[in-house]
Amino acid sequence: MKTRFKKLLLVSTGLTLLASTLIGCSKGGEGASNTVAPSDNKPKVTWETxxxxxxxxxxxxxxxxxxxxxxxxxxxxxxTRYIFEKTGIRLVPIYYPGTGDEFKQKLAxxxxxxxxxxxxQYFDVQQEWMDNGTIVPINDKLKQYKDKMPxxxxxxxxxxxxxxxxxxxxxYGFPTRPALGNPNLSYFWVRKDWVDKLGLQMPKTTDDLTSLMKAxxxxxPDGNGKNDTFGMVPRKNFGQMNEWMTFLGANPWSDVVIDGKRMNPYATENGRYAFKTVQSWFKDGLIDQEGITDDKAQETKIVNNKVGIVETNGTIVLDYARKLLQNGFKDAKWAMVENPIVNSKDGKFYANAPGSKHQSITFVTSIAKDWDSITKLMDxxxxxxxxxxxxxxLPGKExxxxxGKPVYNNAYVTDGKSYLGMYGFGRSYNHVNSEAFLAKYKDEPSLLELANKYASILAKDYDKYVVPTDRSSLLFPGLAVFKQYPDYRKGIDTYQAKFFLGNLDPLDDAAWKAFLDENNKYGMDKVYEAVQKEVEKSTAKK
Incomplete structure (x- = not known):
């Protein structure tokens, strides 16, 4: 990837001005103007016009x-009035209740x-929309309107x-990130007070992570004289193991291309290493297995001072920190690992939430015509x-x-009156350090600062660390893949349980081949054959 991320911009100096502007314009969001002031001698734009x-x-x-x-x-x-006031454009939302499939059907x-x-808005490109012309590439429009979208x-x-x-x-649309209210950045958080007490260092490699869990x-570390603490506790089922596997170089939700053939990363050398590492965590007692079957085990163990590391997002850690305090553990301090934990096998960083992450896409339909308004609104x-x-x-609401500083109104959100998140069509990728965000958590800002620091590291050093995967349609499969996918997913828990908690040695060639053969019984090979065909079909159309 040749283009590096631009340095993150700090907007703290402009927050007071922004806040006063928002207050002056909105007055709590209830008295928004019905007109937008004219510019360049153009007539006033009203809500109606x-x-x-x-x-x-x-x-x-x-x-x-x-x-x-x-x-x-x-x-x-x-x-919608506030958006009109700022852009002169009347946003007309149409809501389709229901699941993703119901949304697609209603839209069609x-x-x-x-x-x-x-x-x-939808979470990613769908093959059927490309096939039936619902969406078409907008690259030419992006070039045409580039100067109007600074x-x-x-x-x-x-x-x-x-x-x-x-x-x-x-x-086919604009990459979108959600409102910052619930940051979904997932990474490793460590009990810093335990690290300091034992005279240790924060991990920089996956081997360091293993050593820290052993300690x-x-x-x-809790000083009770008992052997009752753990490195980590997984969330219920094996979903979190997939995230750990990603950091170890085998992202199960992406595919890799080897000798022209698309393969599950599990079937690669990194996959073998990742399986071996996670398996050893279980065998050596670094992971509490109770978390596999009990969906409350992770929180229960963490808030009762029994777990030193968790891989999750900042919002959840903040909740754990508060509950630890409520339970009397006043010295408990969480810190997010500030540096990317690189894979000890190859020195690379495999991100679960990489810098290129988009939460969803705001698609432009093929029948849209008013590109002046579309680009102005999105910009x-x-x-x-x-x-x-x-x-x-809005001031007076959220x-x-x-x-002179914005303070988040948790009560308004807790009361269930906020629907701000419905309007997250886009958000700058450069303002992750804004005081506006940290003001929501002014009592414990350090946790969020660290989360933002991680985002900053990824942005700055993306090319250096992150190994891009050639993701095609596996995570968001096309119609052909859907026919094979359910049986494959049904078998994942079965073979992962046998693997992580069994005696298979991933580094034994014969045993590994037998494992992959069993995996294929659940349709892994069929899924990737279907993925390959989907990609070939899409490429042929271009």
Whole structure:
């Protein structure tokens, strides 16, 4: 990847100005103006005359509940009014309740019936949409309007565009990140007080991680004289083991190409090493196996001072830290590993949430025509002002301003009245260090600062550390893959249980081949054959 991430920008100096601007414009979000001031001698744009951009969205239950509690109109409310006030564009959301499949079906019916839908959000590109013309590449439009999208140009790294593209760099929409309210960055967090007590260092390699877990198990970090502490406890089932396998170089949700053939990373040398490492964690007692069958074991053990490392996101760790304090463990301090933990086998970093991560894509339909409004609207979301709105919401609702600084209003969210997250069409990738974010957690800001530091490291050193995978349609499979996928997924827990808790030696060639043969009984080979065909079909069309 030739284009490096731009250095992260700090927006702390502009927050006070932004906050006062937001307050002055919104007055709690209830008195938004009905007009936008004219510019360049153009007539005033009113709510009634403003250009409309219709966006189809999946209506999550929490947002549906929020509309019910506030009594707000789904299309004319303080949030859509605020967006109009800032852009001169009237956002017209159309909500489709239900699951992803129901959303796709509803979208197809409405488009077939002639309904004008300009954009819609979904978690990734679907093969069927490319096949039936619902979406078409927008690369030419992105080039045409580049000068009119300065915020998007500055604040969306090239790696993100590449990560959300298909068919040799074709983009079908805008990569999107959600509101920062619940950061979903997942990485390793360590009990720093245990590290300091035992005179240890934070891990820099996967071997260091193993050594640290051994110390937490054998050296009585909680000081009770008993051998009752663990390195880690998994969440229920083997889902988290897939995340650990990713950091060890075998991401099960991506595919690799070897000699022209697409393969499950499990079947590679890194896969063998990853399996061997996780297996040894179980065999050596570094992992509490109770977490495999008990979905409450992870939290129970952690908040009762029995676990030294957890791989999860900052929001969950913050909750664990508070519960440890409530349980009387006043010295407990969590710290996120600041550096990428590189694979000891090859010195590379395999990210579970890499710098190119996009949460979803805001697609532009093939029938959309008003590209002036589309690009203006989307560019605003990636601006500091739009990012601030996506992070903090409206003054008097999601946040207030105290002493010139925005403070998040947890009560409003807890009461179920906030539907800010429904408008996260985009957000700058450069503002992860903003004080607006940290203000939500002003009592324990260090945890979030570390999470942001990790994001910064990935952005700065992405090319150096991260090994890109050639992900095709495995995670978001096309129709052909779906026919094979369920049986494959059904067997994953079965063969992983036999492996992680069994006696197979991944480094024994004969035993490893037998393991892969058993894996194939559940359809692994069929899945990858289908993936290969999907990719070949897409490439042939180009």
């Amino acid at each position: 403003a250009p409309k951009i219709t966006v189809a969205m999946n209506m999550v239950a929490s947002a549906q509940s929020a509309f019910g509690k506030t009594g707000d109109d789904q299309q004319d409310n303080p949030y 019916v409405e488009l077939a019936g002639g309904k004008q839908i300009d954009m819609f 915020n998007m140009t500055a604040n969306v790294p090239q790696a993100v565009w590449e990560g959300s593209s298909r068919n040799n760099g074709q983009n 937490f198990v054998k050296n009585d 605003w979301f990636y601006s500091p002002e739009g990012t601030f709105f996506t992070e903090m919401g 946040h207030t301003v105290e002493g």
